[in-house]
Amino acid sequence: MSSRIVVALLPRSFRDGRWGMIDHAKVEAQFNRARISEKDFIEASEFLAAYRSRYSAPVRRAILVAAIVAYSRPFTANNGRVSKRTTPTLIGNPMKILADQDDYMLHARILEVRNQAIAHSDEGRNPVRKVMGQRTGFVMSARLFDVLSENINVRSFRAIVKRMIGHCRTTLSLLNSRLSV
Numbered sequence: 748m749s750s751r752i753v754v755a756l757l758p759r760s761f762r763d764g765r766w767g768m769i770d771h772a773k774v775e776a777q778f779n780r781a782r783i784s785e786k787d788f789i790e791a792s793e794f795l796a797a798y799r800s801r802y803s804a805p806v807r808r809a810i811l812v813a814a815i816v817a818y819s820r821p822f823t824a825n826n827g828r829v830s831k832r833t834t835p836t837l838i839g840n841p842m843k844i845l846a847d848q849d850d851y852m853l854h855a856r857i858l859e860v861r862n863q864a865i866a867h868s869d870e871g872r873n874p875v876r877k878v879m880g881q882r883t884g885f886v887m888s889a890r891l892f893d894v895l896s897e898n899i900n901v902r903s904f905r906a907i908v909k910r911m912i913g914h915c916r917t918t919l920s921l922l923n924s925r926l927s928v
Contacts, residue, residue, distance in 0.1 A: 771926065776834045778922040784821035784837040785915035788908050791817035795905045804895060811894050811901075812865055818908060819861040837915070844914045850907050856897075857904070864892040 794814035798807065821837035845851045864872040875889040 772831065773834075774922055774925050776830075776832060777838050778919060778926060779832055780821075780834040780837055781915050781918040781922060783833060785912060785919065787817050787820040788912045788915060791815075792905065792908045792912065795901055795908065798901050808894055811899065814904065814908075815857055815861050815865055815894070818904075818911075819858055819866075821911070822858055823861075837918075839914055839918065845907055845910060850903070850910070853900070853903055854907055857899070860894065860897055860899075865894070868892075 791814045794810050794817060798810045798814070800807070802810070822841070824835040841854050842851050845854055863869040872892045873889070875887055875891070878886040878888050880886070
């Protein structure tokens with residue numbers, strides 16, 4: 748990933764050379780979040796590197812869920828836990844970082860799966876209904892969520908994780924230069 752592409756994703760003050768007085772605390776908070784995000788993406792990469800189709804379904808499921816959780820952290824705020832030392836989410840627009848439409852669609856799908864079925868159990872991902880019931884028992888119809896049924900292409904997932912790691916490293920370098928002024 749070239750620096751020119753990533754620089755275009757950052758606020759104009761980074762690009763136009765008119766930095767002027769910087770809000771040191773804000774830049775440091777962005778720097779800290781970029782480092783935490785890099786760690787999360789590296790963790791996701793390690794999980795995905797361990798994934799093997801020959802593993803049992805429970806093991807594949809666990810690895811994929813762990814990778815999705817780690818990958819999603821930089822894009823989800825920390826439930827109102829405000830910190831002055833970090834920003835709530837990573838700076839940069841994923842649509843621009845992942846310039847390929849298919850990569851961005853996979854990114855969006857991963858976050859959707861995380862939000863609807865892994866971190867939460869939305870009914871839309873787990874449709875159930877009682878078919879019949881008596882005092883002694885009942886019959887239900889259900890299609891419960893299974894991350895393996897999402898058919899997430901692990902190779903493509905690894906590729907977008909790698910791009911995000913690159914974005915974090917470039918962002919860290921740029922923010923560090925701002926903090927060093």
